[in-house]
Amino acid sequence: MEGGETVRVSVIGATGYGGVELVRILHQHPKVDEIICYSHSHGGMTLQEVFPHLTNLRHLPLQEVNINQIAEQSDIVFTATPAGVSHQIIPSLQKWGVPCIDLSGDLRFPSPEVYEKWYGKKTASASFLQKVVYGLPEWFSSQIAEAQVIANPGCYPTAASLGLLPLLSGDVIIENSILVDAKSGVSGAGRSLSLGTHYGEVNESVAAYKIGVHQHTPEIEENIKRVTNKEVAITFTPHLVPMTRGILCTIYASLKGNQTIDEIEALFRDRYRNKPFVRLRPRGIYPKTKEVVGSNYCDIGIQVDTRTNRVVVISVIDNVMKGAAGQAVQNWNIMSGWAEDTGLTFTPLYP
Structure with missing residues (x-):
């Protein structure tokens, strides 16, 4: 091809x-x-x-x-x-x-x-x-290029891993302090009918679900192991919000030292410098799910809370695109030796 x-x-x-x-x-x-x-x-x-x-x-x-x-x-x-x-x-x-x-x-x-x-x-x-090769392109592109079978990542693990892995690869956070608070639109549950995604149940409500037992928890932990070679247990709590598309992950972790926001931002810039689908926001500006809908982008905002010595990362994706179909095509492009963004240069829909 x-x-x-x-x-x-x-x-x-x-x-x-x-x-x-x-x-x-x-x-x-x-x-x-x-x-x-x-x-x-x-x-x-x-x-x-x-x-x-x-x-x-x-x-x-x-x-x-x-x-x-x-x-x-x-x-x-x-x-x-x-x-x-x-x-x-x-x-x-x-x-x-x-x-x-x-x-x-x-x-x-x-x-x-x-x-x-x-x-x-x-x-x-x-x-x-x-x-099988795990298909998170921003981290495993060399393996993807040689693969015959790709396991496309889940939607929550995509958003969480893209926001978390630069911190872990840079060895700046305490591993057992990681908290991932995630919100998803109802399309993440698929098209099959269920009471939990019924309009009357979801509209004007936000609900946590599968606390401590969500199947994407070990997938995020496996990505941590792939990058750090460490067994790390995280706290991951997903929430269902009344919108169709989108995932927002708020990631919290305690810093090992007194790293500044300049140092943390440098980790992300260096890691994603040539990655076409990760967009880092200017300091103090945090992404919204609406700003990536219909696109294959993951937008990331970063803050360091000096009072608690924690870093906070906001990561947003369209769960059906970067969290599923868009990322699958991105992986196919890499497997085929084409430009990574071939057929994927969608500008996000707005409003």
Whole structure:
């Protein structure tokens, strides 16, 4: 997939929020020749019947999943499936040598036991998981460039890790002091109906949930281990807020010394200097979720509280873009040797 060659892309799970966002991005990606959509729940329909806003796109039938057919007609496969599904599909596609990027959580941990403990489902074998590369591009781009299977990060871990890892790699914070307070819009729960995301339950309310047991907690901790080689336990509390898209993480940590904000900002500037999708805010200006909606950006604001000797980092993303589909395409670009921002130069929507 080099030079002027265009490719055929398959999206398995095209009728979820992550899947349909992939279709939106891929439709205008300059390297994409054909998008092939698969859906177990809507097989036999067209994507336009499920999502009328896509009426202008070329007719996109929703096909039932057939591994042999997918392998024969795909140059790259994205799986945007519920937890517990993709690990049954991707190992079979790998036998055909088809590159895969998984947007579910199935392949994010090198140990199947960790996944099974936090997700309550089975996953791939330990030997297969060792072949998977975790796809946080700003930190693991060299491994991504050589990968055949990418585990796309979760939305909360993307926002939290991008705001936290420069502090850890710079060795300026006390590891057991890390607190991550996170807020997400309801699209993070997916498109399936549930009482917890019902309009009447969510509107005019903010609620914490899965305190101490959220499945993204070990994913953030695994990223810390990938960068520092240390086992660190964090406090992570997610909240549901009455908006559709967006995640805001407020990260607190105690400083090891008396580092100034100049020193902390320098860590972030040095780390993200050539990273097109991380934008650092000027001092004293903190990002809002509305300022990244519809884009693949992660915006970061930093403050040092000298009274408590803590650093506070605000990190915001669009959970469906940088937290899912946009980051998946970013990973594909790196795998393919293209410019990292190919097909992703969306300006955020505002207001």
